[in-house]
Amino acid sequence: MKISIVVPVYKAERHLAETLDSLLRQTHEDLEIVCVDDGSPDGCWTILERYANKDPRVVPIRQENRGVSAARNTGMTHATGDILMFVDADDTLLPHACERVNRVFEAESVEVFTFGLLCDPPEAAPASLRRELSPSDAVYDGFQPNLLFKEYARPYACRTAISHDFAKRENVRFEEGLGLAEDQVFYFAVYPFSKRTVLSSEKLYVYRMNDESATHSAFDTESALHKKLDAHMTAIEAICRIWNERGLHDFCAAELLEWCLDFTMLDIGRLPTPEQRDAYRRLMPCLDVHFGSPSEKFARRSPTKACLDDIRRALAQSDGADDPVISKWHKARFFLMRRGFVRCAERVLMKLGIVK
Template identity: 30%
Template sequence: MNMPFISIIVPVYKVEQYLHNCLNSVLAQSYTNWELILVDDGSPDSCGTICDEYAQKDNRIKVIHKENGGLSSARNAGLDVMTGEFVSFLDSDDFWHSDYLKILMGYFNTGDVDIAQCDFVRGVETVFPTFSLESSCMVYTNHSIFTSEAAKIIMWGKVYRADFFQDIRMPEGVINEDDWTTWKLYYQAKKITVTNRPLYYYTYNSSSIMGINKKKPNLSYFGAYEERINYFRKNREKDLVDVSHMQLCKSLILLYANDMLTNEQREEIRKRFRESWKEITNSPMVSFKLKLIFGVFNLCPTIMAKIISILR
């Protein structure tokens, strides 16, 4: 079997209770031709020491110790030193199925695939659960990935060709950095292979960025959608402009259901929603069901937010 070399980048910060399980899941991979780049982002706990201990046991593991700069800064530091032909990201409080690399790397042997993506499961377990679902695999272009339901804005759960990052880095100093980056990687790809197999375990960690954001809403990701919409408009990708507006509308409705929003934030959400909804009211890219939901939210945002909260 052809086994190209892959770089695995793990940003590490204040996750000492999860880190062993994360790193052990990499060491347990059935695919063995890899380097593991651990980026200790100035973690104040024992994470730095744990990283060094693993590096002493396996020469495939490299450790970078740096001042705290945030998730994007840590990932970028790993990208700057990687040597693999491919690259994958793993958050340090999460872990992989033992065949994560074997399955995803296998798709690159079937043609000119640029990105391989899997599904994920979330929870608080430390052992990967067993699934009996019938696995399937779909292939998308850099256009159809956006117009389907397959696109996932998260950086992890994918294997990328490393040369995709020659001109792309994650923006530093912002929250929701994945929103600014993943769409660029999708659009750069000629072919994206997506499997429904859950091979990535997302650990619910209340102290993580994702957990914190549920308590302290941050609206900075609006800028990522503006950048994306403007880019697609400039490239005359009308369908992708409409899909981007649609996805922004969906995210705004979900965000509006957050009880921690300020009145100013709620007004900003309504304003953004009205602007995007106006753009796609008659778009064929938006289903009748979504148009109905968007229309109700536009008229009665509080009622729709309560319905969303109940459904969630």
């Protein structure tokens, strides 16, 4: 089967040649490498032209800067392969990666295949990240909530290959305008609609850990924290919109409600109390519109209900109240329920600098 590898390119001249070399060295040779220069101001286009002149499998496309999601969407539009893969312009694939992907699609008749990632260098990745990058070995016929809410099968779209026919049938696209959390939206638009999904713990992709990576840049500054929260809120709004458009109003309602709190609560808690209220004034109407007000009617577990009750109570108070929106006890119970004691303890130790 022919594989189209979509590579969004922006300010990547330092590592782009290494990335392209890893793709051209694949043991599966029936490839096209669709490289979308997203208005990169450096020498990326020159590198792409040089590689395209040497190997016709490299297909360079140039567009004005519109962001990584728009670049991936452009690449998907131009792709002609049976299978779509995604590689960032500073990462690499192991030499047998495409051969393995092709074998799974041929043997398993799948629509979505998610595999593992290696971090480079390994010591730069905290234990929590390494765990997230290693899915279990499993086959899902149709959708089960575990795919989105239990398995380590998201985010990072670069470790997922999808059938081109599936992408066309379900109109799979990346959410444009998001520089963070766009991969989260991708998975909520993919897993629920795949007729067959295969997960593999086998690591086929090498993810470069560097200071320029948007995913791993520090969020300690106030402006960076606000940027992260805005992206996460926008991602939740996009997921709710996509599911509403597909008629999934109460689909996995309890799981989605808990995930939305998990995705935002810790960062919102780092804000001053008035700004916490502002954040929840944005989040709660989105959830109420999606689920039907009040959204907490879908809360199955008491820690979730307690946190939502705290939010409702705080939003009903005057803006001058200085108490945290959600009590520390209710928040602790929620995350112990969601992540378990070991992961919560690990996070505390990481915050204290005792472990990495």
